Amino acid sequence: MISLYRKGNKWTKQKRRIVIITVILVLFSVLTLVTSRSASNIEIIFKDTIANLEYYIIKAPIQYVTGLFEEYNDLKDVYEENAKLKEQLDNLARESAMNEVLTNELNDLKEIMDIDHLPTEYQVKYTNVIARDAQNWNNQVTINLGKLSGVQEGMAVVNAQGMIGTVTNVSEISSTVSLLSSESAKSQLPVMILSGEEQYYGLLNHYDINTHKYSITLLSDVEKIEKDAKVVTSGLGGVGKSPKGILIGTVESYTSGDDATESVCDVTPSVDFNSLNDVAVVQRVNEQ
Structure with a gap:
């Protein structure tokens, strides 16, 4: 009897072990199935709800406040x-009023002195650049005004920023303009430097394509020239040449020499030579 009881008890323990192992395997299989299957509709709704709450409670207020600061x-x-x-605009109104007063005074003085025109008076004929050769990009452009429009060699050509060059060849309906940026310029342009209350005269010799600066030789002894002093045409080139007062650029640096011919200014051009479209030919009033 004792032997049979021990065998029955041993058999019961084995069955328990089998049941426990079976339950563990079933639970493991269920968990694996749940984690690997697609999310149900309820789970999707729950996740979307959490995401919306996160956006409207946290992200949206932060974005709103950030937007307010940006708008401010x-x-x-x-x-x-x-x-x-x-x-x-206030300065423009004052300058316009002052310009009108000065113009009236100037006309009165011209009448008193029996002077018809001043060196700074000129008219312009507007035109466009119609050709620019890539091989001569820095040297010349072609405009669509010529002899029929009264254009002559030596006339200055400008754009809204200042002087770009001079007319060197004229046909009936077009003209070639040699740019001030040309390194092979054959003539020197007479210029005037306005440094404070002083005026100094010089010649624009050439343009350095590497530094993008003009080189101007002074014609008189100068001790000092202010940086950013304006450089304009002097009007001393003769009949048919550039009138007085056309902007060339601003002084970048000045190097004094033993005499006037060795004193040189480096000048930053007022013109962007990479963008030349709308231009105008300048004609002195007293040469029409």
Whole structure:
């Protein structure tokens, strides 16, 4: 009897072990199936709800506040720009009024002195650049005005920024303009440097394609020239040449020599020679 009881007890323990192992295997299989299957509709709705709550409670307020700061900064920039524009308009109104007064005074003086025209008076004939050879990009352009429009060799050609060159060849309906950026310029352009209350005269010799600067030789002894002093045409080139007062550029540096001919200015051009489209031929009033 004892032997049979021991055998029955041993058999019961083995069955328990088998049941436990079976349950573990079933649970493992169920977990594997749940984790590997696609999410149910309820789970998808739950995830979307959490994502929406995260956006509207956290992200949206942060974006709103950030947007307010950006709009404030934009409005601040617009306000500052408007203030500058208003100041410029006020200055323009004052300068226009002063220009009208000076023009009237100038006309009165011309009448008293029996002078018809001044060196700074000129008219312009507007035109366009119609050709620019890649091989001569820095040397010349072609414009669509010629002899029929009264264009002559030696006349200055300008754009809104200043002088770009001079007319060197004229046909009936077009002209070739030699640019001031040409390294092979054959003539020197008479210029005037306005440094403070002083005026100095010189000759524009050439353009350095590497530094993008003009080289100007002074014609008189000069001790000092202010940086950023304006350089304009002097009007001393003779009949048919550039009138007085056309902007050339600003002084970058000045090197004094033992005499006037060794004193040189490096000048930054006022013109962007890479962008030449709308231009004008300049004609002195007293040479029409």
